[in-house]
Amino acid sequence: MRARELLGAIGGAAVGVGVALVCAGSTEQQAEAGSSGGGRDAGAGSQLVAQAQRGQVAAPGLDEVEPMCALLTSCDRLPIPPALFPPDFPSCVKRMSDEMASPAAVKFSLTMRECGLKAESCAALRACALRGASPDACRGRGRQAVVGFCDVDGRALTCWHDEVLAVRDCTRGDEQCVVADGEATCALGACPDAGADAQRPRCSGSGRHLLRCERGKLESLDCAAFGLKCATDGDGEAGCATSGPPCAGGVKRCDGDMAVGCLNGHEVRVDCAAAGLTCAPSARAQAVGLCAAPPPAAGACDSSEPGRCDGDVIRYCHAGRPRSYSCAALGFHKCSAGKSGVRCGN
Helix, strand or coil: CHHHHHHHHHCHHHCCCCCCEEECCCCHHHHHHHCHHHCCCCCCCCHHHHHHHCCEEECCCHHHHHHHHHHHHHCCCCCCCHHHCCCCHHHHHHHHHHHCCCHHHHHCCHHHHHHHCCCCCHHHHHHHHHCCCCCCCCCCCCCCCCEEEECCCCEEEEEECCEEEEEEEHHHHCCEEEEECCEEEEECCECCCCCHHHHCCEECCCCCEEEEEECCEEEEEEHHHHCCEEEECCCCCEEEECCCCECCCCCCEEECCEEEEEECCEEEEEEHHHHCCECCCCCHHHEECCEECCCCCCCCCCCCCCCEEECCEEEEEECCEEEEEEHHHHCCCEEEEECCEEEEEC
C-alpha cells in the first residue's frame, strides 16, 4: 500500500484517471474540432450520461456500492488514484454513497462508474481501469520518484516503483499524450494567451468544454462526456452543468422521492427511490447525499463507530442501520483489521 498512499499524498499525479479531463488545442476552435463528438467513446452511451442529459441522478443502492468498495479497498496494483477513495471499507461505502446521491454525481468519475460499479473481481477492475494499457507498462520506471510517460498507443501513464498508478486514454478524446515536468498528460497544444485571466476557468465557444490554462497547456474538461454542458453561474464561475432550470446556492427541496439540488447554477434531480431511500430534508442524521435512509425498525446504531471483523464478514453501521458484508462474496478469504480500518483480504 506504500506506493498508493504516497500517490494520494502528492495529489498532482492523481488527477483524472479516465474522468474525461482532457487537454485542448492551441485555440478553442482547435479544441472543439479536435474532440468533436467526444472521441470514439467518451461514455456517450452510458446510463450515467443519458441521465445527466435529463438533469437526473439515480442513486446506487448499497448492494452496488459495497462490492465496489470491497474491491477498491482490497485489490492491489489498481491503476486508480487512492485519493479517490478511503482505505477503510465502511468509510468508502459512506463516501461513495454520499457522492453518488448528490448533485455532483452527474460528473462523478467515469472510471468509477464504468469499472468500479461493474467489476466482479480484482482482475476485472484492474483490466478495466488500465484502459488497454499493459499491467507491466511501468516496469523499470518510477524507482526514485513518481514519473509519467506515454505508451505506444498514446495513453498517459503515471508510475511509481514499477506500478501503474494512473492511466488516461488520450485517444478517447482524440488527443495526444505529452510529458511535461515529468507528468504525462493529454494535450493538443499550448495556451493561446497568458496571464492571470487565463488561469480562471471559462467555457469554450460551443459550451462543450470547461477550459483553463495550466503550465502552458489549455486544459479542458469535456462536459459533454458526462452528458453536461459548460455554463456560468450567477457569480460568474464556469463549470459543467445540466440543462435543468437555473438555481442558486445549495438549496434543496423535495419533489416526491426526488431530491432537487443545485450544481454550477443548474438544478439536478436525485432519484432517492432508486437506492431505496427517500427525500426527507429533516432527517439529516440519516442523510445519504441529498437523500435519507428510512429510520431503522428498532435501535439505530452509531455510524461513527468503526467497522469490525466477524470471521470473513465486515460488520458496520451505515446511516443508522447495522450492515454486514461477506468478503467471500467476491472470493476474498478473510476480513482484515488494521490501522487504516477494516477491509477484505486473502
